[in-house]
Amino acid sequence: MAQFFINRPIFAWVIALFITVIGIVAVTQLPISQYPPVAPPSIVLSVTYPGASAQTLEDSVISVIEREMNGSPGLIYMEAVAQADGTGSITLSYDPATNPDLAQVDVQNRYARAQARLPAAVIQQGVRVDKANPNFLLFIILSSNNPAFDPIALGDYASRTVLPEIQRVPGVGQGLLFGTERAMRIWLDPAKLVGYRLQPADVNAAIQAQNAQVSSGSIGDLPNLPSQPIAATVVVRGQLTSVEQFGNIVLRANPDGSTVRLRDVARIELGADSYTGRSTRLNGNPSVGVGVQLAPSANALQTAKLIKQRLKDLKPYFPAGVKADIPYDSSLFIDISISQVVETLVEAVALVFVVMFVFLQNIRYTIIPTLVVPIALLGSFATLLALGFSINVLTMFGMVLVIGIVVDDAIVVVENVERVMSEEGLSPLKATRKAMGQISGAIVGVTVVLISVFVPLAFFSGSIGNIYRQFSAVMVSSIAFSAFLALSLTPALCATLLKPVEAGHHLEKRGFFGWFNRGFTRTAKGYEG
16 A cells, blocks of 8 residues: 555645645534543433422322333433422433433333323423533622522513523523413412312313313404404403403302402412522522533534623623523633643643654654644544544543654654665665555554554443443544554655664764764663673
8 A cells, every 4th residue: 555655746745735634624513522421321300290299209200201211222221309399300211332312212202102191280380301410610690789689580580581582592402490480379378278168179170161262263264244444353462461351250140240360369469489499699689590501412612602701692692680600611621621721732742752752853854744743633533533432631631642643653654764875875765665555464464563552441331331442433533544644644754854864874973973973872772781
């Protein structure tokens, strides 16, 4: 293969350029995270049964869904939580090899089969099926020094204005409100209910019947008389919006013509959707939080940047006294970690360049192996994108380690070509052909040995496998690209860029290189005996 590229150097350059372009594109498309995903994929079902106790929720909802979820492909275990406020969740954990998207679809299908056995109130509230993400990208805190905005008003504003905007940002998987929205609260008086011979179910039925948006039909629609040229749609106010309107809901009409209304048996107020949460404060002011979770395979740094920009765009429209802060931002830690590894990578490349230049003592000899390093690493980025991996601390650490291995093949090729030219006085083209005939088999053999060391890491199972799989992919792909370039680009560059040398030219050097060569020769003879 080396002879083919020696005779066609432009073809070798084109292939190297193609690898470079694909690698650059991959760098821009790869997600960035601090570490690979370690936890097994999980799916969470969130249910709400208004007014139910934890035991009632467990018996009538959670146990029904759990029985249907049993047997889901790849399911390892599931755990459920039922709370006293009628909310609960079921978390299903799957084998690490399971595709979370397919698992989510399977869970949704199984829930659809269990839906007929669930209470109507649960179905009406809806059940959310989400891919679980235990880590938050950042937290947004809305606080206010305006007395008109208490925690309930802040939570309602965040739910209606801020949260939908954040959820529309590309890369955001889920936004969670740590607060409460406004809701119409109806506090029933048991004594009055007994006095009017009513039950809570009667109140619930009346509210559902009289607080509903319904179609009211039209006037003058077909079939109409020829003399009726106009048709009009009837619009009625179905949804109630004020305390007074809810208080006028009729619970019962008595035979004497009197009516029992909701205000007769209950206290009605515009309050909070839930009173179970704790109120929070930021710098002494009431506040609510919005937790943002990253979507799978999303770029954490880019997503955090877009969220901050969206908040900046929203701030001019905030009510007086309301401001947004980000007290926790994991993207800062990710940025610092990745930046430190990138700095180490640059330092390693620079150090390798200096060492090669000191020993090879020729800028042409040094440039050839130096070109191989970024091309091989960019090829590794393309491999990461193809395998669905990410840029993280472990993959970058693998690239730092592999630099010394990547340059080995190119250095061997350049040194052997230089040796053949020096000993036999051949031209660079002829020396490259002869040198590659001597070492091509050795390059392939060394590459196979090195790859065989790192390939088994990719077959680890469980969370350990998730960690080492990406590290193994970087090492194996970089070594493979290095060997390919050593058999294609490196000999093509040697045949075209190098100049003929004379025997003993190293010993004729003066200055620093002459002193270094003489000292190194004495040292070598000393340990050789």
